[in-house]
Amino acid sequence: MTAIRLLLVDDDPLVRAGLSFMMGGADDIEIVGEAADGAEVETLVDRTRPDVVLMDIRMPSVDGLTATERLRGRADAPQVVVLTTFHADEQVLRALRAGAAGFVLKDTPPAQIVDAVRRVAAGDPVLSPTVTRQLMDHAAGTAADTRRTRARERLTTLNDREREVAVAVGRGLSNADIAAELFMSVATVKTHVSRVLAKLDLNNRVQIALLAYDAGLLEEVEEDGH
Numbered sequence: 001m002t003a004i005r006l007l008l009v010d011d012d013p014l015v016r017a018g019l020s021f022m023m024g025g026a027d028d029i030e031i032v033g034e035a036a037d038g039a040e041v042e043t044l045v046d047r048t049r050p051d052v053v054l055m056d057i058r059m060p061s062v063d064g065l066t067a068t069e070r071l072r073g074r075a076d077a078p079q080v081v082v083l084t085t086f087h088a089d090e091q092v093l094r095a096l097r098a099g100a101a102g103f104v105l106k107d108t109p110p111a112q113i114v115d116a117v118r119r120v121a122a123g124d125p126v127l128s129p130t131v132t133r134q135l136m137d138h139a140a141g142t143a144a145d146t147r148r149t150r151a152r153e154r155l156t157t158l159n160d161r162e163r164e165v166a167v168a169v170g171r172g173l174s175n176a177d178i179a180a181e182l183f184m185s186v187a188t189v190k191t192h193v194s195r196v197l198a199k200l201d202l203n204n205r206v207q208i209a210l211l212a213y214d215a216g217l218l219e220e221v222e223e224d225g226h
Helices: 013-024 038-048 064-072 090-098 110-121 129-139 144-155 160-170 175-182 186-200 205-214 217-224
Strands: 004-009 029-035 052-056 079-084 102-105
Touching: 004 013, 004 038, 004 110, 013 029, 013 110, 029 038, 029 110, 038 052, 038 064, 052 064, 052 110, 064 079, 064 090, 079 090, 079 110, 090 102, 090 205, 102 110, 144 205, 160 175, 160 186, 160 205, 160 217, 175 186, 186 205, 205 217
Parallel strands: 004 029, 004 052, 052 079, 079 102
Antiparallel strands: none
């Protein structure tokens, strides 16, 4: 089995040492580089070709948000998981909108951080439905009406079935749960998710969830009692 290539980015050497130690115990993860600032990330990515970047948000020169935006704008970009000390942070939300595959708290148990790297490498964003909603609620308020109008305009490109799948993704359902609820196969759900991502020019399921929330679709589901 090919090892998951991991790049660590954090300005605190003690945090990097701790992450390196915990990841070193996983046979299927290889640390290919470390960076102390977002300014170093693109050069290191070119040099080491990681599958996943574990990225701190707050750094002195170039922060994790800017570094994430730069990376996700590239072809064949690695997956990014942001590190934070906050459960609901505006910067984390912006990182997710920029294309990060999820986030983990710095006080998360080591085994869960290792599992998060594995899941993201496999294409499964690391963000529970509870945390997703917490972040989206945190972002509600300022410019909410403008976001809703823009989000609804973007979603007009979806057909009815794709829209249903997008809402289900926004509710945090797995592919298997969506298949059971909408009476289709898991393979068909995956196809619909891929089409939604392509039509909306999104990177991952987290961004689908955020767009569905911005458009008010999750509120409509709750009002209908589903």
